[in-house]
Amino acid sequence: MTRIKSHFVCEECGAVHPKWAGKCSTCESWNTLHEEEIVDQGSHLRPSLNVHSEAVAITSATAKVADRLSSGLAEFDRVLGGGIIPGSLTLVGGDPGIGKSTLMLQLSHHLAEASGPVLYVSGEESFEQARLRAGRLKTLHDRLFLLTETHISAIAPHLSAGRYTLAVVDSIQSVYSSQLPAAPGSVGQLRECANEFMRLAKTSGIPVFLVGHVTKDGVIAGPRLLEHLVDTVLYFEGEGRQSLRVLRAVKNRFGSTNEIGVFEMQDSGLKEVKNPSALFLEERPLGVSGSVVYPAMEGARPLLVEVQALVSDPHAGSPRRTISGVNPHRVALLLAVLERHGGLRFCDRDVFVNVAGGIRVEEPGVDLAVAAALASSLLNRPVPATLAIFGEVGLSGEVRAVSASRQRASEVAKFGFTRCLVPKNCSRDVTAAGITPEPALSIVEALKVALEK
Numbered sequence: 001m002t003r004i005k006s007h008f009v010c011e012e013c014g015a016v017h018p019k020w021a022g023k024c025s026t027c028e029s030w031n032t033l034h035e036e037e038i039v040d041q042g043s044h045l046r047p048s049l050n051v052h053s054e055a056v057a058i059t060s061a062t063a064k065v066a067d068r069l070s071s072g073l074a075e076f077d078r079v080l081g082g083g084i085i086p087g088s089l090t091l092v093g094g095d096p097g098i099g100k101s102t103l104m105l106q107l108s109h110h111l112a113e114a115s116g117p118v119l120y121v122s123g124e125e126s127f128e129q130a131r132l133r134a135g136r137l138k139t140l141h142d143r144l145f146l147l148t149e150t151h152i153s154a155i156a157p158h159l160s161a162g163r164y165t166l167a168v169v170d171s172i173q174s175v176y177s178s179q180l181p182a183a184p185g186s187v188g189q190l191r192e193c194a195n196e197f198m199r200l201a202k203t204s205g206i207p208v209f210l211v212g213h214v215t216k217d218g219v220i221a222g223p224r225l226l227e228h229l230v231d232t233v234l235y236f237e238g239e240g241r242q243s244l245r246v247l248r249a250v251k252n253r254f255g256s257t258n259e260i261g262v263f264e265m266q267d268s269g270l271k272e273v274k275n276p277s278a279l280f281l282e283e284r285p286l287g288v289s290g291s292v293v294y295p296a297m298e299g300a301r302p303l304l305v306e307v308q309a310l311v312s313d314p315h316a317g318s319p320r321r322t323i324s325g326v327n328p329h330r331v332a333l334l335l336a337v338l339e340r341h342g343g344l345r346f347c348d349r350d351v352f353v354n355v356a357g358g359i360r361v362e363e364p365g366v367d368l369a370v371a372a373a374l375a376s377s378l379l380n381r382p383v384p385a386t387l388a389i390f391g392e393v394g395l396s397g398e399v400r401a402v403s404a405s406r407q408r409a410s411e412v413a414k415f416g417f418t419r420c421l422v423p424k425n426c427s428r429d430v431t432a433a434g435i436t437p438e439p440a441l442s443i444v445e446a447l448k449v450a451l452e453k
């Protein structure tokens with residue numbers, strides 16, 4: 001289907017308006033609007049993104065590597081892999097009210113200030129609402145342009161005019177194409193509109209951020225479909241603390257997906273948390289059993305977290321296992337190893353394991369810290385406050401080496417720890433970081449040190 005519509009382009013500044021007016025509302029010049037036809041093609045007729053119709057050797061020097069743009073938020077840049085890639089399409093998902101618009105507005109403001117005009121398409125909020133937020137966040141700027149429009153063919157010309165350094169679409173669920181009879185936010189509309197934004201981003205070189213009302217469980221139509229279409233998928237999540245926000249990349253065509261960015265939501269907007277370890281250890285109780293500090297690796301960055309365990313008498317029926325922040329299957333494995341090789345009995349006790357601060361730790365390097373916390377709680381013997389613990393535990397009770405032991409030990413040193421209980425093979429790295437290693441080959445040896453038996 002090919003439909004022909006028209007809009008009005010200002011000869012002076014290139015701004016696009018849906019209706020004719022004597023004066024351009026963007027640059028305020030008179031009699032500069034002229035009509036232009038828009039040929040709106042069906043998705044099946046859309047030109048390919050691939051500009052080479054001939055095969056080109058991969059070694060050919062024609063490909064130029066575009067410079068990344070800085071978002072002004074180091075935490076955000078790190079998650080993206082070092083900054084924003086021109087022409088990339090990024091989906092920013094998250095629960096309602098988590099702060100997606102706040103984050104995008106702060107990012108837009110920085111780029112408007114540092115690089116050039118930014119287009120913020122607000123499909124959900126009125127101009128006044130969006131302006132009010134911008135005022136509160138102190139993100140008002142002459143080069144930050146708001147467009148309260150939801151029709152894709154009215155948004156597209158703004159992007160294809162190529163005058164912006166960044167475009168944000170808040171949200172993709174509110175944008176629709178009249179080529180489809182379906183309601184905005186339906187799978188068909190999401191696919192159609194996201195595809196169009198992808199084409200616009202690639203052809204204009206403008207990086208485009210799409211805000212999506214999607215949670216990790218993918219409750220709303222289309223999140224998975226959107227994830228496949230876009231270059232990068234970021235999730236903005238609230239962690240255990242009310243004001244703490246964590247940004248993660250779950251897909252990234254231009255960088256790693258291991259990095260996280262930590263922010264704190266304040267009245268004046270999102271503030272970067274430059275030293276998350278300090279934040280996560282802030283409320284750690286000292287001299288209490290069941291608490292162990294573990295140096296986790298989040299991408300290339302070490303992060304100290306507190307692993308907590310509580311072993312108590314069961315209240316009724318079969319004993320409970322309540323685990324959050326670590327893999328429950330690994331905890332089941334560790335309980336079995338502790339029973340078999342450590343001579344400790346958990347089968348008739350309730351077991352709770354938690355990572356303070358609501359952080360999730362996926363790596364097996366947390367095993368030894370979890371095992372020590374469990375044993376510490378069961379025997380009611382605190383782990384020394386100056387001892388940090390990391391290492392993987394095998395089924396035979398052996399303690400195995402983990403990666404990045406030097407970075408982990410260096411982070412531990414920064415926070416006043418003097419000793420580190422580690423797999424034997426990691427001792428040298430720990431010494432090099434200025435920490436006294438407590439090497440262990442087995443879980444039994446490890447528990448002797450951790451509980452000072």
Ligand SMILES: Nc1ncnc2c1ncn2[C@@H]1O[C@H](COP(=O)(O)OP(=O)(O)OP(=O)(O)O)[C@@H](O)[C@H]1O
Pocket residue numbers: 094095096097098099100101102103136213265266267268
């Ligand atoms: N003074 C304030 N006024 C409004 N919100 C505030 C204020 N101070 C902090 N906030 C925070 O800002 C959050 C709203 O942020 P934002 O609108 O960016 O979220 P969002 O993810 O875009 O939401 P939605 O899903 O509704 O689009 C609130 O949940 C609140 O935590």
Ligand SMILES: [Mg+2]
Pocket residue numbers: 100101102170
């Ligand atoms: Mg919003």
